[in-house]
Amino acid sequence: MATCNVYTIQSLNSSTCSISTSTNTHLGFHQKQLLFYTTSNTTTMRGCSGGGGNSITCSADGRTVVIGLAADSGCGKSTFMRRLTSVFGGGAEPPKGGNPDSNTLISDTTTVICLDDYHSLDRTGRKKKGVTALDPRANDFDLMYEQVKALKDGIAVDKPIYNHVTGLLDPPELIKPPKILVIEGLHPMYDKRVRDLLDFSIYLDISNEVKFAWKIQRDMAERGHSLESIKASIGARKPDFDAYIDPQKQYADAVIEVLPTQLIPDDNEGKILRVRLIMKEGVEYFTPVYLFDEGSTISWIPCGRKLTCSYPGIKFFYGPDAYFSHEVSVLEMDGQFDRLDELIYVESHLSSISTKFYGEVTQQMLKHADFPGSNNGTGLFQTIIGMKIRDLYEQIVATKAAAPSKAKKF
Numbered sequence: 001m002a003t004c005n006v007y008t009i010q011s012l013n014s015s016t017c018s019i020s021t022s023t024n025t026h027l028g029f030h031q032k033q034l035l036f037y038t039t040s041n042t043t044t045m046r047g048c049s050g051g052g053g054n055s056i057t058c059s060a061d062g063r064t065v066v067i068g069l070a071a072d073s074g075c076g077k078s079t080f081m082r083r084l085t086s087v088f089g090g091g092a093e094p095p096k097g098g099n100p101d102s103n104t105l106i107s108d109t110t111t112v113i114c115l116d117d118y119h120s121l122d123r124t125g126r127k128k129k130g131v132t133a134l135d136p137r138a139n140d141f142d143l144m145y146e147q148v149k150a151l152k153d154g155i156a157v158d159k160p161i162y163n164h165v166t167g168l169l170d171p172p173e174l175i176k177p178p179k180i181l182v183i184e185g186l187h188p189m190y191d192k193r194v195r196d197l198l199d200f201s202i203y204l205d206i207s208n209e210v211k212f213a214w215k216i217q218r219d220m221a222e223r224g225h226s227l228e229s230i231k232a233s234i235g236a237r238k239p240d241f242d243a244y245i246d247p248q249k250q251y252a253d254a255v256i257e258v259l260p261t262q263l264i265p266d267d268n269e270g271k272i273l274r275v276r277l278i279m280k281e282g283v284e285y286f287t288p289v290y291l292f293d294e295g296s297t298i299s300w301i302p303c304g305r306k307l308t309c310s311y312p313g314i315k316f317f318y319g320p321d322a323y324f325s326h327e328v329s330v331l332e333m334d335g336q337f338d339r340l341d342e343l344i345y346v347e348s349h350l351s352s353i354s355t356k357f358y359g360e361v362t363q364q365m366l367k368h369a370d371f372p373g374s375n376n377g378t379g380l381f382q383t384i385i386g387m388k389i390r391d392l393y394e395q396i397v398a399t400k401a402a403a404p405s406k407a408k409k410f
């Protein structure tokens with residue numbers, strides 16, 4: 001490990017801290033910021049980002065909230081991220097002037113990093129060793145932990161890039177601490193150290209039948225792969241998926257489970273979906289959504305005068321349940337909307353959805369009607385979780401702002 005020089009921060013309370021330069025190269029931390037990491041207490045280094053010369057700018061309310069999103073490849077993570085970013089207003093872009101094959105997406109509020117960037121083996125390396133990218137041996141969890149922790153503490157990092165075009169590990173890119181950091185990919189909850197850094201975690205649980213249908217849609221229709229190669233690729237990943245990815249769902253604060261419909265007996269088309277939003281009880285800053293009456297068990301078919309439904313209709317369910325021995329609330333939607341604007345009728349019967357105004361969920365869904373899943377529970381629940389994450393973030397910031405006055409009482 002490289003050594004680092006120790007320097008004194010001259011002003012801890014002002015927004016600009018003067019420091020000397022450093023010679024440190026430890027673990028990809030951005031050079032000047034490691035000084036704060038190693039020499040100051042964590043309160044003063046939060047929200048700092050590297051400036052020119054020998055100064056660092058520190059934001060007063062710097063607190064990076066970390067969200068984990070786990071799912072297998074091709075299970076809708078990118079679509080979810082687009083919905084989430086939109087809830088905060090504005091679109092997300094790859095880092096300006098950086099590697100065109102970067103996997104990172106940055107918006108005013110959020111930075112989404114893809115955990116594929118922590119593959120320790122490139123495509124050839126995995127082939128040589130006979131491991132898949134899902135295997136923990138193909139990933140660097142020490143670096144993942146160090147860098148997510150640094151970002152959470154307000155320190156920029158030089159994060160590696162896994163290039164999906166070439167299959168190689170590219171030179172790193174600078175990631176500055178955002179307000180909200182989303183780590184998405186195969187293993188955000190696999191390593192306990194990384195898991196413990198998460199303020200909220202989500203698992204997208206796509207059943208095999210549906211995953212297969214989506215893969216065919218994307219890889220066959222859009223990427224020209226053959227049916228055989230898609231089947232082979234899913235089959236080859238399955239043992240490692242079952243061993244390393246799927247078990248993470250037990251740790252998630254919210255799981256979006258996507259299953260074939262139960263409204264059509266023996267449906268094997270995979271077009272109509274039954275989607276379940278499983279929400280853990282007792283999670284700090286998160287209150288589960290409910291339908292009509294909190295804690296009751298409710299089955300609801302909203303089709304009729306207010307909601308147009310063609311065959312096979314729409315069915316909602318809400319109620320308490322247990323999930324990996326945790327107490328949870330489950331909200332379920334089976335079927336799909338014929339007219340998206342009529343979603344307002346459903347929205348008006350949901351509570352604790354953390355909207356800023358009446359109809360905000362419907363507005364978001366209409367805005368992104370072209371995203372996959374906009375006419376069913378996948379889009380609806382992803383949008384609602386986006387609102388809940390915004391709410392969680394605002395609560396954390398408010399709690400932090402209130403903390404000094406609390407401290408004065410003692």
Ligand SMILES: Nc1ncnc2c1ncn2[C@@H]1O[C@H](COP(=O)(O)OP(=O)(O)OP(=O)(O)O)[C@@H](O)[C@H]1O
Pocket residue numbers: 071072073074075076077078079080214215217218372373374378379
């Ligand atoms: N809710 C949905 N309803 C129907 N199809 C969907 C849905 N979400 C995703 N898909 C299908 O799955 C494909 C992959 O979606 P997306 O790019 O969001 O997944 P991903 O997990 O980010 O994938 P990857 O990790 O491979 O980049 C889409 O092109 C679409 O065909």
Ligand SMILES: O=C(CO)[C@H](O)[C@H](O)COP(=O)(O)O
Pocket residue numbers: 072073116123133134163164165167186
């Ligand atoms: O499971 C995956 C996550 O996206 C990819 O398969 C993994 O990252 C390897 O990527 P590639 O197939 O491009 O080498």
